[in-house]
Amino acid sequence: MVLVVVIGLIMIALTGTDREALLSPGPLTFQHSVVGGCAGCHQGFDDGPAGWVMTAFGKAPEGHGDGACHTCHDLGEHAELPHSRPPSVTAALTDAARTHRTEHDSKTPLEFRVSGWLFADADAPTSAVGCATCHREHRGVEAHLTEMPEGACQTCHTARFASFANGHPEFDRPLFDRRARIAFDHAAHLDRHFGAAESAGKAPETCTVCHLPTDDGRAMLTGSFETMCASCHLADIAGTGAIGPTGIAFLAVPGLDLWELKARDVDIGAWPEWSEEPLSPFMVRLLARDAAVATDLDRLEGLDLLDLRDAAPQDIRAVATLAFAVKRLIGDLLANGVQAAETRLARGDTDPDVADQAVTNRTGNLLGHLPMDVLAAAAKDWFPTLASDLARPFPELPDTIAGPASARIDTAPPPSAPDQSTILAPSSGAQSDILAGAPSTDQSDILAPVPDQSDILAAPVLDQSDILAAPSGDLAPAIGQSDILALPSADRSDSLAPPLAGGLKTFQAPKVPAGEALAPPPDKAPTPPVTRAEVASPPTRIEPNVSPEDWMRAGGWYRGEFALRYRPTGHTDPFLRAWIDIAAAAPRNADGSGLLATFDGAQAPGTCLRCHSIDRSEAAPLAGVGAVNWSPMDYDPDIREFVRFAHAPHFSLIAESGGCQTCHAVTRPGGTDRVAAFQEQYRQGDPKTGVVAGFSQPTVATCSECHAPGRAGDSCTQCHAYHVGTFTTPTVPTRMQVLTPRE
Amino acid sequence: MAAPLTGFARRRIRNGTVAAAAAAVLVAVAHLAETTLHDTRFVTGWILLMLIAALALFELRRRIPVLPLGTASAWEQVHIYAGWFAVAVFLTHTGFGLPDGPFEAALWIPFVAVAISGTVGIWLNRVLPRRMRDHGARELYDRIAARRAEIAAEAQTLAIASARDTASITIADYYHKELSAYFQRPRNALSHLTGYHGHLRRQIQQIRSLHRYVDASGRVTLDRLCELVEAKDDLDYQYAAQSALRIWLFVHVPLAHALLLLMTVHAVLAYAFVVGS
Structure with a gap:
């Protein structure tokens, strides 16, 4: 009778409409209560009792795996493996733990020795671990799915111990597994700089001035440059304390030994005679794309371009090639702008496709958003005949170039340097006066008129825009006055032109009495006598009281004599950052090293690399490729590591003791070795070699003062995560819809 | 000087010690297994199912006394102490907890009822026959x-x-x-x-x-x-x-049979719906 009743009840339970509720072994946690009934996890539930029997006996494909779990919980490719890591990684960690265990000769508690003997699993590090091994459902709405039995984590672990306070491995590994991205020596700042008189009122008084917790209270982030460093180091970026020009020479006319070139019958066309600028590494980078000069750039390394007397014929040929390449570069930039820069900067990165896209995105920053007018004005100043020079075919260099002067018989005396005092002299038969108005057959005069009239500085001109061109053969000021080299006039449109008292004094017109060389043309000369009041009429132009360099104190472009210079705009200057990125990306010993050296050192522009370290990959195919750490540690809440520590809950506990230094004491070993070691760690590319953290790490004893049973607890999962990796927070893929308004 | 133990007492101590030791070993091993992330529920479940089935054979032996399967007394001893061991297995299997769902309750209640009725039965069989001798001649x-x-x-x-x-x-x-x-x-x-x-x-x-x-x-x-x-x-x-000695069996035996049936269904469901362990 009883059996009949029981069988009846069982049949009702198995086949009734309420079978889900009747057969459930217990309520689900509230997180899983919306998975869609039993079939949400048990795919075969809807097959009914017959299907269940088949499944129980292995005759139906009811998945016994974790497929249903992984539909929502994406733990990556190795989800079912220990710690969601590849077996090789787990095996390596196991070997390391075993070695550590052996070195420290720790004893395994009896409980774990017995369990190890009873339940030894040789494949533990690599065998699959089902979700339900740890996360057991149907234990109530408020059940903790992540709650683990005491000591359960030690099932697989090599190092087994009784409790956190009794046997847990000491924190004897460095606090950070890599050097800090920003090279900041805490000890040096605390001991030397913050106490200096010049730091009075600037030095931070507490750790939290620079370090504040993240929103979730876990990580401690480093503050911004503006809040931490600017008060003392902003001048370093601006370069106000640097030796030499503050601005960085970006495009420059390299100074060449024109006389030696001429002596060897090498014609490079018009070239500023007085430039002493070196070839900037930026131009080298831009020229490297030019196949005609790429090979010659190597030859020119170490060659003094301003003294070619001892240069070999091949060197002279390379110099000539460089000269035309520089002209082509400037002409290319003038003609094609950003596109030209993109093409020239696309070279050099490891992956062409990626590099091209990256360079394209950065071209604006790499050019410093250089205005076209600035470049045009500079080109007009440096190479007045640039258009005609580039329009001509590349001049044929002589088949044989004479050797050094010491090795040849001079047939003519070397041309003497022009007397600066005579360059504005009236036209003479020697044609050495660059402002000579009469046409000359000696084309070495860069301002001499040429037949095609394409030279904007050629005389005579009709638009009167060239103030140096004398329409009637004399040096009367022109009306347009648009040329930057012009004397002060009412129309000085080129604001970037250097003041006449500055770098272009070479071309400054000498003061001549009115009515002489600079007298206006007869038809415009004022004939009536002028009064004193009229002579002292208000100026038509505001003369800058500071040099162009100082004028651009806030950062940006200014023009020196023969170089376009850039002053950093401050921290995170996009121009410097873009170029340093390119320089750092080049593997060591590649052509980018020279460019990188430009930014390295205490006197380097911006001094960026004094703080921002460069990490270089050790693994192929990116071996040696560097990446600049522009930011300090970037906390990503989606990244879960083995150890998790929340700083915020501990603040109140350490406030009355040693504060942050309760756990992170600044280390100050004696001598200068520590300082040297701290700096040395940044002299090589591997961020994980020779790490000097500058802090001591917390100890188990410190933590176990509170983390003990009955107090703050000492379970493994309080500080350790099982699933490690990057787990992004799922979002709702809501398709945008336009709702039709109701009438 | 303590009185020498009777044969019954020695037997009870021996059997009780064996059952208690077996239960202790089971609980200890299960604890170690649980702390090392081994799911003992299937093992203890099978042990329990086998035990209940074996205990049910005692009723068969009692109904067919002619079978040459040992003395009824030996069977009874095995039944009693195996029953106690089954209680330990049951507690281990359920994690010393109460049932969470209806079907678990349908398993838990009969088992507890069988265990209690069995315990009562032991007490009745130990006490009542002796007392009956003190209450006049025994009547059929x-x-x-x-x-x-x-x-x-x-x-x-x-x-x-x-x-x-x-x-x-x-x-x-x-x-x-x-x-x-x-x-x-x-x-x-x-x-x-x-x-x-x-x-x-x-x-x-x-x-x-x-x-x-x-x-x-x-x-x-x-x-x-x-x-x-x-x-x-x-x-x-x-x-x-005599009524008590008869009635407890009418509770104990049918409930045990029902429990055996429910446990079989439970085993099928457990294997059908095990996920990711």
Whole structure:
């Protein structure tokens, strides 16, 4: 009778409409209560009792795996493996733990020795671990799915111990597994700089001035440059304390030994005679794309371009090639702008496709958003005949170039340097006066008129825009006055032109009495006598009281004599950052090293690399490729590591003791070795070699003062995560819809 | 000097020690297995299912005594101590917790009921037979009703005779009000099973309190009624004890069979819906 009743009840339970509720072994946690009934996890539930029997006996494909779990919980490719890591990684960690265990000769508690003997699993590090091994459902709405039995984590672990306070491995590994991205020596700042008189009122008084917790209270982030460093180091970026020009020479006319070139019958066309600028590494980078000069750039390394007397014929040929390449570069930039820069900067990165896209995105920053007018004005100043020079075919260099002067018989005396005092002299038969108005057959005069009239500085001109061109053969000021080299006039449109008292004094017109060389043309000369009041009429132009360099104190472009210079705009200057990125990306010993050296050192522009370290990959195919750490540690809440520590809950506990230094004491070993070691760690590319953290790490004893049973607890999962990796927070893929308004 | 242990005591200590040791080992191993992330539920579940099935064989052996499968006493010993071990397995299997779902409750309640009924059965079989020896000659269960009727008839005869012979209705009236119903059916079953005798003392005292109201012959009659009341009480004891010894089996055995059936369904469901362990 009883059996009949029981069988009846069982049949009702198995086949009734309420079978889900009747057969459930217990309520689900509230997180899983919306998975869609039993079939949400048990795919075969809807097959009914017959299907269940088949499944129980292995005759139906009811998945016994974790497929249903992984539909929502994406733990990556190795989800079912220990710690969601590849077996090789787990095996390596196991070997390391075993070695550590052996070195420290720790004893395994009896409980774990017995369990190890009873339940030894040789494949533990690599065998699959089902979700339900740890996360057991149907234990109530408020059940903790992540709650683990005491000591359960030690099932697989090599190092087994009784409790956190009794046997847990000491924190004897460095606090950070890599050097800090920003090279900041805490000890040096605390001991030397913050106490200096010049730091009075600037030095931070507490750790939290620079370090504040993240929103979730876990990580401690480093503050911004503006809040931490600017008060003392902003001048370093601006370069106000640097030796030499503050601005960085970006495009420059390299100074060449024109006389030696001429002596060897090498014609490079018009070239500023007085430039002493070196070839900037930026131009080298831009020229490297030019196949005609790429090979010659190597030859020119170490060659003094301003003294070619001892240069070999091949060197002279390379110099000539460089000269035309520089002209082509400037002409290319003038003609094609950003596109030209993109093409020239696309070279050099490891992956062409990626590099091209990256360079394209950065071209604006790499050019410093250089205005076209600035470049045009500079080109007009440096190479007045640039258009005609580039329009001509590349001049044929002589088949044989004479050797050094010491090795040849001079047939003519070397041309003497022009007397600066005579360059504005009236036209003479020697044609050495660059402002000579009469046409000359000696084309070495860069301002001499040429037949095609394409030279904007050629005389005579009709638009009167060239103030140096004398329409009637004399040096009367022109009306347009648009040329930057012009004397002060009412129309000085080129604001970037250097003041006449500055770098272009070479071309400054000498003061001549009115009515002489600079007298206006007869038809415009004022004939009536002028009064004193009229002579002292208000100026038509505001003369800058500071040099162009100082004028651009806030950062940006200014023009020196023969170089376009850039002053950093401050921290995170996009121009410097873009170029340093390119320089750092080049593997060591590649052509980018020279460019990188430009930014390295205490006197380097911006001094960026004094703080921002460069990490270089050790693994192929990116071996040696560097990446600049522009930011300090970037906390990503989606990244879960083995150890998790929340700083915020501990603040109140350490406030009355040693504060942050309760756990992170600044280390100050004696001598200068520590300082040297701290700096040395940044002299090589591997961020994980020779790490000097500058802090001591917390100890188990410190933590176990509170983390003990009955107090703050000492379970493994309080500080350790099982699933490690990057787990992004799922979002709702809501398709945008336009709702039709109701009438 | 302590008295030497009897054979029964030694056997109980031996069997109890073995069962307790087995239970302790099971709990310890299960604890170690759980702390090392091994799911013991299937192992303990199978052990429990096998145990319950094996225990059920005792009923088969009892019903077929002719089978040469060992003595009933040996079977009983195995049944008792295996039953205790099954309780330990059950507690381990359920994690020493209460059921969370209806079906778990449907498993938990019968098991607990079987375990309790079995424990009661052990106690009844240990205590009641000894007590029955102290309550008169043992009557066959099927003859108790007839013997009770004989006693009731004699008591009725005495009451009627007393009224007729002594012209006093004291005894007849007391019989009519108190003893008539007492002799008609079994009484005080719970008191008998618990060893309580207050009801009998009160009944005897009431009868003896009538001595002051009757003459000598009446006192003889009352003494006889006392003897009949005691005889009836012994019969009631026999009836209660023998009924208990029969009824607990009607609880224990069918529930055990139902439990076996439910456990089988539970095993199928467990294998059908195990996920990711």
